[in-house]
Amino acid sequence: MAEYQTHTYDVLVLGAGGSGLSAAIKASTDGARVGVITKSLLGKAHTVMAEGGVAAALANVDERDNWKVHFADTMRGGQYLNNWRMAELHAKEAPDRVRELEAWGAVFDRTPQGRILQRNFGGHRYPRLAHVGDRTGLEMIRTLQDHGIHQGMEVHMETTVLTLLLDGGRVAGAFGYDRERGRFLLFRAKAVVLATGGIGRAYRITSNSWEYTGDGHALAYHAGADLMDMEFVQFHPTGMVWPPSVQGILVTEGVRGEGGVLRNKEGRRFMFDDIPENYRNQTADNPEEGWRYTQGDRNSRRPPELLTRDHVARCIVREIKAGRGSPHGGVYLDISWIKEKLSNSEEHIKRKLPSMYHQFKQLADIDITKEPMEIGPTTHYVMGGVKVDAETQMSTLPGLFAAGECAAGLHGANRLGGNSLSDLLVFGRRAGEYAACFAKEHGETAIDSAQIERISREALEPFERRGAAEGPYQIQHDLQNMMQDEVGIVRNEHEMKHALQGLASLRERVRRVAVYGNREFNSGWHTALDLTNLLTVSEAVTRAALDRQESRGAHFREDFPEKDPEAAKFNIVVRQGRDGEMQLERQPISEIPAELKQVIEEMR
Amino acid sequence: MAGATFRIWRGDAKGGKFQDYTTEVAEGMVVLDGVLKVQAEQANDMAVRWNCKCGKCGSCSAEINGKPKLMCMTRLNSLSLDEPITVEPMRTFPSIKDLVTDVSWNYRVKQGIKKFTPRKPDFEDGTWKMGQKDVNRIQEFRKCIECYLCQDVCHVLREHRKFDEFAGPRFFVHTAALEMHPLDTQNRVADLKDKHNVGYCNITKCCRSVCPEEIVITENAIIPLKERVVDEYYDPLRKMVMKIFGA
Numbered sequence: 001m002a003e004y005q006t007h008t009y010d011v012l013v014l015g016a017g018g019s020g021l022s023a024a025i026k027a028s029t030d031g032a033r034v035g036v037i038t039k040s041l042l043g044k045a046h047t048v049m050a051e052g053g054v055a056a057a058l059a060n061v062d063e064r065d066n067w068k069v070h071f072a073d074t075m076r077g078g079q080y081l082n083n084w085r086m087a088e089l090h091a092k093e094a095p096d097r098v099r100e101l102e103a104w105g106a107v108f109d110r111t112p113q114g115r116i117l118q119r120n121f122g123g124h125r126y127p128r129l130a131h132v133g134d135r136t137g138l139e140m141i142r143t144l145q146d147h148g149i150h151q152g153m154e155v156h157m158e159t160t161v162l163t164l165l166l167d168g169g170r171v172a173g174a175f176g177y178d179r180e181r182g183r184f185l186l187f188r189a190k191a192v193v194l195a196t197g198g199i200g201r202a203y204r205i206t207s208n209s210w211e212y213t214g215d216g217h218a219l220a221y222h223a224g225a226d227l228m229d230m231e232f233v234q235f236h237p238t239g240m241v242w243p244p245s246v247q248g249i250l251v252t253e254g255v256r257g258e259g260g261v262l263r264n265k266e267g268r269r270f271m272f273d274d275i276p277e278n279y280r281n282q283t284a285d286n287p288e289e290g291w292r293y294t295q296g297d298r299n300s301r302r303p304p305e306l307l308t309r310d311h312v313a314r315c316i317v318r319e320i321k322a323g324r325g326s327p328h329g330g331v332y333l334d335i336s337w338i339k340e341k342l343s344n345s346e347e348h349i350k351r352k353l354p355s356m357y358h359q360f361k362q363l364a365d366i367d368i369t370k371e372p373m374e375i376g377p378t379t380h381y382v383m384g385g386v387k388v389d390a391e392t393q394m395s396t397l398p399g400l401f402a403a404g405e406c407a408a409g410l411h412g413a414n415r416l417g418g419n420s421l422s423d424l425l426v427f428g429r430r431a432g433e434y435a436a437c438f439a440k441e442h443g444e445t446a447i448d449s450a451q452i453e454r455i456s457r458e459a460l461e462p463f464e465r466r467g468a469a470e471g472p473y474q475i476q477h478d479l480q481n482m483m484q485d486e487v488g489i490v491r492n493e494h495e496m497k498h499a500l501q502g503l504a505s506l507r508e509r510v511r512r513v514a515v516y517g518n519r520e521f522n523s524g525w526h527t528a529l530d531l532t533n534l535l536t537v538s539e540a541v542t543r544a545a546l547d548r549q550e551s552r553g554a555h556f557r558e559d560f561p562e563k564d565p566e567a568a569k570f571n572i573v574v575r576q577g578r579d580g581e582m583q584l585e586r587q588p589i590s591e592i593p594a595e596l597k598q599v600i601e602e603m604r
Numbered sequence: 605m606a607g608a609t610f611r612i613w614r615g616d617a618k619g620g621k622f623q624d625y626t627t628e629v630a631e632g633m634v635v636l637d638g639v640l641k642v643q644a645e646q647a648n649d650m651a652v653r654w655n656c657k658c659g660k661c662g663s664c665s666a667e668i669n670g671k672p673k674l675m676c677m678t679r680l681n682s683l684s685l686d687e688p689i690t691v692e693p694m695r696t697f698p699s700i701k702d703l704v705t706d707v708s709w710n711y712r713v714k715q716g717i718k719k720f721t722p723r724k725p726d727f728e729d730g731t732w733k734m735g736q737k738d739v740n741r742i743q744e745f746r747k748c749i750e751c752y753l754c755q756d757v758c759h760v761l762r763e764h765r766k767f768d769e770f771a772g773p774r775f776f777v778h779t780a781a782l783e784m785h786p787l788d789t790q791n792r793v794a795d796l797k798d799k800h801n802v803g804y805c806n807i808t809k810c811c812r813s814v815c816p817e818e819i820v821i822t823e824n825a826i827i828p829l830k831e832r833v834v835d836e837y838y839d840p841l842r843k844m845v846m847k848i849f850g851a
Contacts, residue, residue: 105720114733243632517649524648
């Protein structure tokens with residue numbers, strides 16, 4: 001018999017980043033008993049690393065901005081695969097959510113009129129990102145944390161969930177362990193909100209921490225819920241490339257928003273060479289106009305460095321492959337050049353981009369006010385996730401909700417910078433609200449003790465394996481290399497089919513993985529248990545990417561380099577079949593209502 | 605590639621000892637890279653906390669060659685590789701295992717500080733007017749990443765163990781951010797004096813010297829809070845007035 005402690009809640013939230021805390025705050029405020037589970041300490045979740053800002057059409061800097069422009073920008077960025085209703089709700093509600101953060105104590109940078117300041121970002125027509133220098137994520141998570149701890153929620157820090165529990169056709173809670181002591185924990189709940197973030201640890205070069213192992217995605221999948229859009233993985237154009245130990249660490253898009261430019265080793269601003277048709281009207285055709293845009297000239301168009309992330313990342317890869325890259329396999333991102341334009345440029349850069357200055361100075365011995373940075377694409381975000389209802393964020397499994405990065409729909413084929421933090425606030429709150437409603441309307445659930453026995457036994461098996469067993473780190477390493485090389489920025493059928501075979505053999509190795517030591521804070525054991533989730537999400541990404549035989553947004557197939565109008569009509573849904581095999585279904589996208597269609601047309 | 609030896613403390617609440625691990629290191633590596641490499645290659649069960657790897661989350665606090673630092677921001681080229689690099693947990697907090705300590709006390713202290721309580725909004729849309737110059741001061745405090753290195757190095761906690769009476773530099777910075785917030789209406793001065801005992805701080809500035817965010821903890825946060833306590837409780841003029849009028 002497995003030994004475990006039991007906790008009982010109305011709403012259980014998995015994850016304590018922006019969306020998890022937003023959900024927990026709303027559900028607690030609405031009267032639910034709320035438990036929050038986080039793999040790290042409170043306040044350390046991935047949101048803390050967000051830099052640039054939170055997108056909301058507050059119109060504090062440019063009064064021409066409104067929800068319609070934001071909606072149209074989001075849809076265009078997502079190549080119209082977005083759930084249009086989510087994009088609409090997001091654009092309409094984001095300003096209120098930002099104002100709510102201010103009411104909870106957040107201190108954004110200010111305009112001369114004393115309002116929340118907004119900055120330019122890729123794909124956003126007007127300056128739209130409320131920000132605090134380049135540490136907006138820290139401001140946001142700390143505000144939510146400091147407000148949340150007074151709302152009555154119970155937080156289980158350093159706790160990992162192994163499985164969701166089911167009662168008939170409905171979610172009944174979760175089973176996991178505390179990382180510090182390795183003790184099993186049962187969480188009974190009437191509703192569960194997944195807010196677990198992304199899957200970046202499936203790749204070698206990533207801006208994501210050890211936590212991003214696709215837990216929510218995999219938990220939902222194994223519980224029978226649908227995943228969607230898994231082929232769309234965002235490679236952020238600007239990650240550090242040198243020194244090797246910092247490869248992948250994020251360099252905020254804010255650098256380009258403040259006037260930073262991309263150059264190849266010949267000094268050419270190569271982004272001017274390839275401006276996509278659907279952005280031509282909005283993009284500057286000379287450097288001078290681009291500079292004026294970054295300095296707030298309302299009659300100028302944005303520089304091509306601020307095109308969407310998918311496009312900028314591919315242009316960088318093209319330069320590197322053509323032999324025009326920098327010495328360490330990237331290209332140059334230069335903000336120091338603005339000294340030609342501003343007399344106090346050094347001070348200006350340090351004030352606008354303090355943590356970038358700090359990060360390069362300390363980790364790479366580079367002074368970004370004086371010399372260019374070397375950067376290259378890094379795995380940053382997954383647009384795909386748990387398929388949810390736009391209004392309620394409930395998945396296809398009753399009682400199971402999802403919000404933020406682990407949910408799909410808002411971003412379609414490519415996410416705009418700044419739309420993540422606003423996503424967390426808008427849909428985290430909605431998930432919390434409707435999860436609390438669901439808990440109110442539904443009774444207690446029963447717990448399947450056989451499921452608990454099986455999971456707890458399997459979780460401890462790595463301690464008992466001897467002989468030909470291997471440790472978890474090499475397996476994780478091999479998976480990351482394979483996904484990076486074969487299901488990365490540029491994809492083709494041959495490599496992805498090879499990757500599927502590779503996943504099958506990695507799965508065999510995971511069955512034999514062994515760990516030593518005891519259950520107390522045993523990083524090897526934790527890593528071994530995370531492997532199953534990483535394999536599940538990697539397979540979902542690979543299969544969906546094979547099925548989408550076109551190039552769109554973040555998904556680029558060199559064997560199908562064009563967009564296919566037929567493929568614009570469906571999302572790919574991934575679910576577990578009855579035999580345990582992964583199944584795919586192309587689900588038609590519902591018709592956009594006439595009034596929203598008109599909004600898109602007006603903004604072209 | 606060169607070799608480096610990491611002398612890492614292994615153990616738990618019951619005790620432990622330093623153990624040497626030698627591994628290859630490359631240009632540009634930080635201490636955390638070395639520790640994670642040792643973990644992956646030689647000590648899978650070693651306990652280490654980390655997240656962002658770029659000084660933004662404050663998870664990987666440790667004592668490196670005896671100095672409180674973030675492992676992710678300490679470059680190996682800033683240390684001598686001729687000697688073993690010692691890496692041990694923050695000693696002020698109870699040990700859990702290896703480099704991981706029990707920092708839950710910090711979360712309990714924060715819970716006990718009166719929360720942000722804004723004045724009525726200035727505008728109908730529920731927002732306020734605040735100028736950049738009004739918020740510069742507290743934006744410095746809000747840079748804090750809660751690494752707790754300031755708590756680790758504070759002698760009131762480290763030597764005198766006043767965990768029940770003293771909030772520590774982190775929470776004076778937190779309180780200062782609330783007290784100096786242009787919108788806040790709450791008063792935390794009584795708590796500073798009696799519950800969190802800001803008076804125990806004798807301004808040795810150790811906290812300030814280890815802050816990875818370079819927050820000027822002592823001068824900008826703690827001293828102004830001490831002044832508020834003095835103004836409210838020990839102002840001689842006020843005392844005299846109170847005595848005369850019996851208020």
